[in-house]
Amino acid sequence: MMKKSVGRIIGISELNVKILLYNQDVKIRDVLSCEFEDHLYQFEVVEVHSNIAQAIPFKRVTGLKKGIDVNLEQSGLQMEYSKQILGKVYDPYGNLIEGKKEKSKKTRNVYDRKLSLEEISIKNEPLWTGIKALDFFAPLQKGYKMGLLGGAGVGKTVLIKEIINNVYKKFKSNAIFVGVGERSREGKELIDEMKEDDLLEKMSMVFGQMGESPCERSKAIYSGLTLAEYLRDEEKQDVLVFIDNIYRFVQAKSEISTELKRIPIENGYPTTMASDISEIEERINSTDKGSITSFQAIYIPADDITDEAVQSISTHLDGQIVLDRKVAEKGLYPAINVFKSTSKAIDPEKVGDLHYNLVQETLRYLARYEELEEIIAVLGIDELSEEDKMIFYRSRKLRNYFTQPMFVSENFTGIKGEMVDIKDTLQDVSDILNGKYDEVDEGKLLYRGKLNV
Amino acid sequence: MGTHIEDLVNKKIEQIKNKENVFDSGKVIRVKDYIIEVSGLENVRFFEKVTIWEKGMGYVNQINENSVIVAIVKQYEPIEVGDIVNASGEQFRAIFAKEAIGRIVDLFGVDLLTGRAFEKFEYINIENPTTPIMDRTQVKRPMLTGIAGIDLIYPIGKGQRQLIIGDKRTGKTQICLDTIVNQGKERKEKGEDIICIYIAVGKTKKEIKTIYNELLKRNALSYTTLVVATNDDKPPVASLIPYVGLSIAEEYMKKKKDVLVVIDDLKKHADIYREISLISNKTPGREAYPADIFYLHSRLLEKGCQYKNGGSITILPIVETKGGDITDYISTNIISITDGQIVLSEKEFSRGNKPAINYGISVSRLGGAVQEEKVKKLGAEIRRKFLSYLETKEVYELANVDEMSEDLRKKMKEGKKIQECLRQSKFSPLTNEEIIEKFEQFREET
Numbered sequence: 062m063m064k065k066s067v068g069r070i071i072g073i074s075e076l077n078v079k080i081l082l083y084n085q086d087v088k089i090r091d092v093l094s095c096e097f098e099d100h101l102y103q104f105e106v107v108e109v110h111s112n113i114a115q116a117i118p119f120k121r122v123t124g125l126k127k128g129i130d131v132n133l134e135q136s137g138l139q140m141e142y143s144k145q146i147l148g149k150v151y152d153p154y155g156n157l158i159e160g161k162k163e164k165s166k167k168t169r170n171v172y173d174r175k176l177s178l179e180e181i182s183i184k185n186e187p188l189w190t191g192i193k194a195l196d197f198f199a200p201l202q203k204g205y206k207m208g209l210l211g212g213a214g215v216g217k218t219v220l221i222k223e224i225i226n227n228v229y230k231k232f233k234s235n236a237i238f239v240g241v242g243e244r245s246r247e248g249k250e251l252i253d254e255m256k257e258d259d260l261l262e263k264m265s266m267v268f269g270q271m272g273e274s275p276c277e278r279s280k281a282i283y284s285g286l287t288l289a290e291y292l293r294d295e296e297k298q299d300v301l302v303f304i305d306n307i308y309r310f311v312q313a314k315s316e317i318s319t320e321l322k323r324i325p326i327e328n329g330y331p332t333t334m335a336s337d338i339s340e341i342e343e344r345i346n347s348t349d350k351g352s353i354t355s356f357q358a359i360y361i362p363a364d365d366i367t368d369e370a371v372q373s374i375s376t377h378l379d380g381q382i383v384l385d386r387k388v389a390e391k392g393l394y395p396a397i398n399v400f401k402s403t404s405k406a407i408d409p410e411k412v413g414d415l416h417y418n419l420v421q422e423t424l425r426y427l428a429r430y431e432e433l434e435e436i437i438a439v440l441g442i443d444e445l446s447e448e449d450k451m452i453f454y455r456s457r458k459l460r461n462y463f464t465q466p467m468f469v470s471e472n473f474t475g476i477k478g479e480m481v482d483i484k485d486t487l488q489d490v491s492d493i494l495n496g497k498y499d500e501v502d503e504g505k506l507l508y509r510g511k512l513n514v
Numbered sequence: 515m516g517t518h519i520e521d522l523v524n525k526k527i528e529q530i531k532n533k534e535n536v537f538d539s540g541k542v543i544r545v546k547d548y549i550i551e552v553s554g555l556e557n558v559r560f561f562e563k564v565t566i567w568e569k570g571m572g573y574v575n576q577i578n579e580n581s582v583i584v585a586i587v588k589q590y591e592p593i594e595v596g597d598i599v600n601a602s603g604e605q606f607r608a609i610f611a612k613e614a615i616g617r618i619v620d621l622f623g624v625d626l627l628t629g630r631a632f633e634k635f636e637y638i639n640i641e642n643p644t645t646p647i648m649d650r651t652q653v654k655r656p657m658l659t660g661i662a663g664i665d666l667i668y669p670i671g672k673g674q675r676q677l678i679i680g681d682k683r684t685g686k687t688q689i690c691l692d693t694i695v696n697q698g699k700e701r702k703e704k705g706e707d708i709i710c711i712y713i714a715v716g717k718t719k720k721e722i723k724t725i726y727n728e729l730l731k732r733n734a735l736s737y738t739t740l741v742v743a744t745n746d747d748k749p750p751v752a753s754l755i756p757y758v759g760l761s762i763a764e765e766y767m768k769k770k771k772d773v774l775v776v777i778d779d780l781k782k783h784a785d786i787y788r789e790i791s792l793i794s795n796k797t798p799g800r801e802a803y804p805a806d807i808f809y810l811h812s813r814l815l816e817k818g819c820q821y822k823n824g825g826s827i828t829i830l831p832i833v834e835t836k837g838g839d840i841t842d843y844i845s846t847n848i849i850s851i852t853d854g855q856i857v858l859s860e861k862e863f864s865r866g867n868k869p870a871i872n873y874g875i876s877v878s879r880l881g882g883a884v885q886e887e888k889v890k891k892l893g894a895e896i897r898r899k900f901l902s903y904l905e906t907k908e909v910y911e912l913a914n915v916d917e918m919s920e921d922l923r924k925k926m927k928e929g930k931k932i933q934e935c936l937r938q939s940k941f942s943p944l945t946n947e948e949i950i951e952k953f954e955q956f957r958e959e960t
Contacts, residue, residue, distance in 0.1 A: 072562045073577040076806075090897070121643065123561040124605060127577055150648075159648055212841065213849035213875055245816055246673075246853065249650045271851060272644030272816030275809060312808055319797045319805040329799020360802070360850060363525040364841040386841070390874045438910065473881030475894035502921055504902060 066116065067093065073125055076275060076320040078104050080114045080131055087114055090172060092134040097125060100349050103134065105276065108321060117276045117317055119154065119409075138168040140284050142291045147235065148262045150252060153269035155287075159252065162357040171283040180348045188354065191227045192220075194397050194463040197490065198420060199380045199404040200412055200483075203299065204347035206355045208375055212364040215396050218247055220360050220382070221305050222469040223395075227480055228269070231300055233263060235292050238300040239285030240268040242278045242309025250390035262463030271309070276300065278313035286344050288357050293351035300353050302345060308360035311338065311370040327369055342377040366401075372401030380404025393464050393507075399427055416483075419490050423459060424496070430456035451496075454503070460492050461506040479510030488513060522554065538601040540582065545593055547585040548748050549575070549793055552599045552639070563606040566956065567598040572750075573606035575794070576784050583794070585750040587621065608758040610765050611635040615709070616735040618726060618742055619750050621758055626742070641757040642764055642817075650819045653853075657828045659945020660696035661689065663871045663936045666893045667900070668856060671884025672772050673820030675829045677848055679840055680858030683871050686832045688940050690776040691725065691857065693830065694809045695732045696943040699775060708772045710734070713759035714742040716752050716782045727777065732941065752786045760817045760827070767825035775818070778834035780811060784844045801843050808847050815851045840875065854878035867937060873897075874904055889946050896953055897930060903929025932956060 067087055081464070087106055089095070093116055102125055104116035116392030118363035140155035150159035155171070186203040189196050211217045229236050240248045248268050255261040265288055269281030282304065283324065292298045310335055311403055326332055345355050357378075361371055362388060375381060380394075382402045389396035391424035409417040429453045431451050433445065445453060468478030489512045492498060506512070529539075536598050540554025546939035550572070562574045564593040570589035571831065572583055580838055584599065609623025611632035623635055653673040657664055670676045678686045686760075688710070688741040700706040713731075731734050741762065743755035756777050777783075791804040799805045800855055806902060811831075833850065834843055840849070840926055849855055854877045863870035882890040910922070918926075935952055938944070944952070 071579050074575075075560075079579070117890075117892055119640075123639075123641075124559050124561045126557060128557075158646070184589070213846040214855065214879075230739070242812070244851070244853070245644070245647045245650060246653060246819060248647050250652060252647075253766070266645055270644075270647065270816070271809075271812035273813075312805075313784065315799065315805040316809060322797070325799065325805075329797060329803075329805045363843045363846050386875075391905045392898075434909070435941070442910070444818075472880075472883045473894075475882060475891060502919070504921070506923075 062426055065132065067133045068131050070095070070125070070127055070129045070131060071113075073127065074123055074320065075122065076117055076317060078118055078122065078125075080106075080116060082109070082114055083114045085112075087133065089138065090137045092136075093131045093139060094134045095129050095131040097129050100124065102333065104131070106396055107139065107317070115321060117320070119276050120274060135165045137172060138280065138283065138473055139166045139168045139170045140171050142257075142288060143167060145176065146265045146288055146291070149265050151265065151267045151284060151288075153267065153273070153277045153284055155284045158268070167286055169291070169434070170220070171280075171287045174287070174344055176343065176348065177345055182347050182349045184352065184353070187406070187412075187484050188228070190224055191231070191482070192223060192395065192467075193481050193486045194395055194399075194402075194467050195224075196481075196483045197380060197416075197423075197486050198397070198402045198407075198461070199353070199382055200406045200416075201380060201404065202406055202411070204356055205379040205404070205406075206342070206345060206357065206377060208357050208359050208360055208378040208381040209384065210359045210366070210375070210381055211370065211396075212329050212361045212386055215386050215389045216382040216394055217358040217384060219241065219467065219470055220249065220304055220384070220395050221303055221356055223467045223478075224356055226468045226478075229264065230300075231257075234301055235296070236264040237285050237289045237292070238264060238266040238303045238304065239281055239305070240266065240270055241270045241281050241304065241306055242269065242312060243305050245270045247270060250370055267347060275313040275316040279317065280307055282307070282310050284482050286341060289353055290344065293348065293353055297350045299351050302353055302355040304355065305358040307357045307374055308362070310341070313376070314411040321484070325394050327341045338370075339376070342374075380406065383412060393460065394470075395463075395465065397463070399424065399463070416487055418421070418500070419421050419487055419494070422494055423490060426452055426456045426459060430460070442490070451499075454499070455493055457514070458498055458501075458506050461503055462489060462493060462509070464508050466508045466510070474508065476508050481511050485511035485513065519706060532930075533727065533740070537603050540601075542593060542595050542597040542601045543581065544602055545595060547793055548589070548750060549790075550584050550586065550593060550599075552582045553580065554586055555599060555601055557836075558601045558829060559605070561606055563598050563602040563604055563910060565602065566593055567600065568594050575728060579742060584831075585737055585790070586756075587748055587751050589748065592619045592882060606639050608761060609635045610638045610762050614738070614739045615737065618722065618740040620742060620747075623756055632922055638761050638765060640754055640761060641879060642761060644816050645819050645821065650820055652883075653820045653826075654879055654883055655826075656886060656946075657822075658696060658700060658770075658943075658946065659693040659937065660699070660945075661692060661874070662868055662938055662944055662949050663869055664689075664951065665885075665946065666857060666889060666949050667873065667891065667936075668854060668876050668878040668888075668895045669881065670830075670854075670878065671826065671880050672828050673826040674854070674878075674880055674884065675815050675831065675833055675852040676835060676878065677852040677855040679753050679833045679849075680843060680856070680870070681833060681835055681838055681860050682806070684860055684863050685940075686751065686834070686858055687725070687778055687812045687867065689761065689858075690778065690830050690832065691728055692943065694729065694738055694774065695734045697737065698732070699707055699736050699796075699943060699945075706772065707931075708737065709740040709763075709766050711759050711776070712738060712740045713741065713756050714744070715755055715777065715779060716743060716745055716747075716791035717778065718745050728900075749786045749790050751958045752778045753783065754782060756780075758812055760814060760829075762825045764817065767827050768823070769819050770823050770825045770918060771798065772825060773827045775827060775829045775909075776816075777829065777831040778850055779834050781834045781844055784810070807844070811848055812851050815848075822850060831960040853880055865935065868940075871936075872935060873900060886946055888950060892950060892953055895958065896956055899925075899956065900929060900932045900936075906937050928956060
C-alpha cells in the first residue's frame with residue numbers, strides 16, 4: 062500500500078514533534094510516520110490546531126530534522142488479536158516481542174471500547190487469595206478492582222507476584238499482565254518464571270517499562286485492556302488483569318502534558334488526569350459474557366497518600382491493600398497497614414457475621430496496641446494494667462500472625478511459601494483473641510502458615 | 515521581517531557562490547545563561563553538535579519553526595547576540611578510549627590529568643536506547659563488596675542497581691570505594707574480569723583528586739576510570755555525564771565484561787536537571803522538578819542489567835538526603851527504580867557502628883538469589899535474628915531485664931553481639947569464607 066504524505070515536520074523537541082498538515086484528514090490519535098536515513102520514526106497525534114498538529118514520538122528523536130514529509134500510518138493505534146494471543150509477550154503498540162507471530166485478521170482500535178450501563182454486570186462470588194492478611198482484612202470478589210498501594214520499596218511487586226502465583230495458578234483462568242513503567246529486570250524474571258512453570262500458556266503480557274519513552278509507558282495499558290476485552294467479549298472468559306503499576310500511566314501522561322505546555326494542576330499532574338483515569342478504569346468491568354477481576358499496584362510518590370493521582374485512582378477501587386513503610390521497617394511482610402486496608406466485601410451480608418466480627422475485634426485490639434506503644438515508650442510495659450498487658454501481648458501475636466511466608470520470596474527469606482485457607486485464618490485469629498496462644502512466644506508466630514496443625 | 519529574510523537568502527546565495535560553509539550557519543538571537551536561541555540553522559538535526567564561532571560548543575536541544583534552541587556545553591568567551599553558530603552535520607557524541615582506564619576523563623574524552631585528548635578513540639552515543647527486555651537474563655552472580663553487612667545481609671548481584679542513600683558524611687562514597695577496591699582482590703584471586711567506572715556529577719575538583727589518590731594508593735586504577743563533570747562545568751555537561759559513563763559501560767558490557775558503575779550523586783544530578791528545565795521554561799511539578807524527573811533517572815538506571823552475552827552492568831547510585839529522610843520526592847523516585855537500597859544513618863555513624871548501615875530500612879530485592887549457597891542460608895538466618903532483635907530492642911528497651919523471659923534475654927544478648935561483628939573499618943574487605951567463619955557462631959544448633 063502506498064502511503065501518502067500528509068504533512069511536514071516543522072518543529073522538534075524531545076517529546077513533541079510539530080507537523081504542518083497539508084490537508085484535514087489527520088485526527089487526534091492517528092499514527093504518523095516518516096523514514097529518514099534508514100530509521101523509522103513514528104508519532105501519535107495529540108493535538109490539532111488548524112493546520113498544525115502536535116504529535117508525541119514513540120521512540121527517541123535524536124537525528125531527526127525539519128522539513129521531512131510524514132505519512133499517515135493508521136487511524137488510531139490498532140491491535141491484532143486472535144485466539145493465539147495467550148502465551149505471548151507484547152510491546153505497548155501491540156507488536157510481539159516474544160513468541161511466534163500468528164496470522165490474524167482481526168484488529169481493533171485500542172481506544173474504542175466503552176461499556177454501557179446495561180452491559181455491566183455485578184455478581185457476588187468470593188475469590189480467596191490464600192494470603193491471610195488480604196483475605197481477612199480486604200476479601201475479594203470476582204469482578205473486583207483491588208488496589209495495592211505503597212510507597213517505594215515496601216513490597217507492592219512482591220505482593221502482586223504472590224497473587225499471580227496463588228490466584229492464577231489455582232484457578233487457571235485467563236490472565237493479562239500489564240507492566241507499566243516498572244523494572245525491566247522484574248518483567249523478564251516474570252516471563253522466565255512463567256515459562257519455567259509452564260504457566261505462560263493462559264497469560265499474555267504487555268510491557269512498557271520504565272526505561273521506555275512516556276509515549277510507550279502510556280500506551281501499554283490500552284493494549285493490555287484491548288486483549289482483556291477480547292477474552293471477555295469474544296471468548297466469554299473470566300479474566301484476571303494484573304497492572305503493575307497504574308500510577309506510572311498518570312506519570313507518563315504528565316510528562317507528555319508538560320511537553321505540550323499545557324497548564325498543570327497541583328504537583329505537575331495533567332489537567333485531564335481524572336478523565337484519563339476514568340477512561341481506562343471504566344473499561345475494567347464485568348459483563349454478562351465474562352468478568353474482569355483486576356489487581357492494580359499503585360505507587361505512592363514521596364510516601365504521600367493524599368497525592369492527587371493516588372486519590373483519583375483509588376476512587377475507582379472496590380478494595381485496597383495499603384502497604385506501610387513503618388510496618389516494613391519492622392521486618393513484617395506483607396507490610397500492610399490494617400487500618401487503611403479494606404474492601405467492599407467487609408459486610409456481614411457478604412462475608413458472614415463471624416468474619417465481620419473478627420475483623421472488628423482485631424482492629425479494636427490493634428488500635429489499642431498503637432496507643433499502648435506510645436505509653437510504653439515513656440513508662441515501660443510494667444506500668445500497664447493487666448487488661449492492657451493482655452491486649453498488648455495478644456496484639457503483638459496478631460501482628461506477627463499476619464506475616465506470611467511467600468512463594469515468590471522463598472529466595473529471600475529461605476522459608477517455603479504457604480497458602481492459608483480463610484477458614485483456618487478465622488479459626489487462628491479467634492484462638493489468638495481468646496488466649497489459646499498466650500503461653501507461646503510471640504516470635505513463634507512469625508512467618509507461619511496456619512497455626513492449628 | 516521581510517528584509518531580514520531577504521538578507522538571509524542573499525547571504526546564503528553568496529555563501530554558496532563562495533563555496534564557504536558547507537554546513538548550515540545561523541546567528542545567536544537570544545542568550546539565557548547557557549541556553550541560547552539561534553536563527554537560521556534550517557537543516558540541523560535534533561541533538562546535533564554546533565559550534566559558536568571561536569567561543570564555544572553546544573548541542574541542539576529543540577527545533578522551533580523559526581529558531582533553534584542550543585544548550586552550551588563548552589564556552590571560552592562570553593556569547594553575545596549576533597555571534598555566528600555553525601552546524602557540524604554530526605550528532606553530539608562522547609568518546610570511548612581504552613586508554614582512559616586509570617585516568618580522569620571528561621565528557622569530551624580529554625584526560626584531565628594531562629589535559630590532552632586520547633590518541634586512539636571511538637565515538638559513542640551519549641545515550642543508547644534501553645536494553646530490550648528479552649536481551650536481559652537473570653541477575654544471580656554475586657558482586658562482592660567485602661563488607662559483611664552487605665555481602666551477608668543485603669547482598670548485591672552483578673547486574674543489580676543498589677542505591678546507597680544517606681545524609682552528608684555517613685560514608686556513602688566510602689562504601690563505593692570499598693567495593694571498587696575489593697574488585698581488585700576479586701580480579702587477582704578469582705581472575706574476574708571486571709571494569710569499574712566512577713562517575714562524578716558536580717563534585718569539587720578537590721574531592722575528585724582525593725578519590726583518585728585513594729584508588730591509586732590501593733592499586734585500583736588498573737581497572738578503574740573516573741568520568742567526571744566538576745562543579746564548574748556547564749550544567750548541561752553535568753546532566754549528560756551519567757549517560758556518558760553508562761554508554762562507556764555498555765561498550766564493555768557488549769564485550770562480555772562485567773562493569774561496576776558508581777554514580778556520585780543523583781540528588782545533585784536531579785537538581786542540575788531541574789535548573790536546566792526551569793531555565794528552558796518547562797512547567798515545574800512537585801518540588802519544582804519537571805514531570806520527567808522520574809524518566810531522567812529510570813532510563814539511566816535501567817541500563818544496569820545482566821546481559822544475554824554474559825556481560826553485566828552493576829550500578830551503585832548515591833543519593834544524599836537531609837535529616838535522614840529517605841521519603842522525599844527524589845529519594846523515593848530512585849528507590850522505586852533500584853533493586854534495593856543500603857541506607858546509611860547519622861545515628862549509627864555517631865554510635866561508631868561503621869559502616870553506618872540502618873539495617874531496618876535497607877533492602878535488597880534480589881536477596882539470596884545472588885549469594886553463594888553457603889552464605890545464603892547463614893545470611894537469611896542472621897538477617898532474621900538481627901532484625902527481630904532491632905525491633906524488640908525498641909519496645910523492650912525500658913523493660914526490666916530481670917523479668918524478661920529466658921528466650922528474650924538470649925535474643926538481646928545475641929543481637930548485640932551480631933551488631934559488634936558487623937562493625938568493619940574502611941578498606942578491610944572480608945571474603946565470603948571469612949564472613950562465614952565470623953558469623954558461624956550465631957547459627958542455630960540443629
